[in-house]
Amino acid sequence: MTQTDDPLGPYRGRLLGLAYRMLGSRSEAEDVLQDAYLRYAGANREAVRNPEAYFTTMVTRLCLDRLKAARVRREVYVGPWLPEPVLDADDLSPEKAAEIAADLSFALLLTLERLSRAERAAFLLHDVFDAPFSEIAAALGKSEAACRQLAARARRAVAAARPGKRVPAEAHQALLERFAEAVASGDPSRLKTLLAADATAVSDGGGVKIAALNPIRGADRIARFLAGVVRKARAQNRLLRFRFADVNGEPGLLVYDGEAIEETISIDVADGLIAAVYVVRNPEKLRGLDAHAAGPV
Structure with a gap:
């Protein structure tokens, strides 16, 4: 047309x-x-x-x-x-x-x-x-x-x-890279240092993919939850790979399981720490990303 x-x-x-x-x-x-x-x-x-x-x-x-x-x-x-x-x-x-x-x-x-x-x-x-x-x-x-x-x-x-201004993209990206490295390490103590004490993690599986049924609150609980996800993937011989991409106009992560996008991860940053983690796992919400995303690196 x-x-x-x-x-x-x-x-x-x-x-x-x-x-x-x-x-x-x-x-x-x-x-x-x-x-x-x-x-x-x-x-x-x-x-x-x-x-x-x-x-x-x-x-x-x-x-x-x-x-x-x-x-x-x-x-x-x-x-x-x-x-x-x-x-x-x-x-x-x-x-x-x-x-x-x-x-x-x-x-x-x-x-x-x-x-x-x-x-x-x-x-x-x-x-x-x-x-x-x-x-x-x-x-x-x-x-x-x-x-x-x-x-x-x-x-x-x-x-x-949203009382403060948005964090500059460079600072957001730098913190996200440290977060990705900490997640990949599976070390909860390393993850905890990047999270605000009152941070929140929200995961959306839509009842189709496994996800936390309620928001996870607190740096310690979030760090242990994310480390547990990585340990479980390794136990199942699954290799999760990350690719950095702009998600909703901010630095984010595309997580691949094989060649398919498994989830997206976005973070909200405040005072140099991660205030919130948003994980979208619902396949219906990821379907439209394939046309815009290259494969994992």
Whole structure:
């Protein structure tokens, strides 16, 4: 399909980025854009005076509908839920210089998950995608004043959860490399030195792959858990190999078992230590990575 044939073409990256931030799923975001295209195909196109605003409103509403169903699914989801990792974060970011616009980290996406659907939409549309409140009001079916309040509440929640600036990529990468070496060593004491005392580890197996059913809290428990995973793999004669890659716009790890991606690992860094470890093992969330990832090294 050429851009001429695709009315979403000029706005596709922006709309995909919006839908991904709303849903935490690249595959669902792509489904939303397909739904938006099909609805546009059946609409009176002459009545669409501003295609970008039209598609932004439609994608927002489709995401809000999906989030209703997602809330029900999450109630029966096995273990913790994490967003679907992406390796092409630049394609999902709006053309905006603000730090929040480039932030696709798991920490931020999980903060957005704790907001109401309307708060999330208002915040993303205004603070990340620069939509005017008149457009946000049309998308949410609320007054502009109400949308301003929604965005302000969400902004305060995000600021409280993410009080500091993002760590420079070089420092993040250096700590991640030390972490990968410590994990490979299977030495819990070595791992513990890299973790904040109150660190949290979250693993998402979706009930398909073995994963911790609850977040693991505390440096000692996390270190022993990760060392135990490595020991078990060695006992089963499995060779886990790491590859560094940008995961959701930050330095991360792709873990391979043979030639297949077994999991992704992302870390959140604060005060020079690892504050959180996010491990995505659910195969459904890893399926889309193969097209963007080279093999292990």
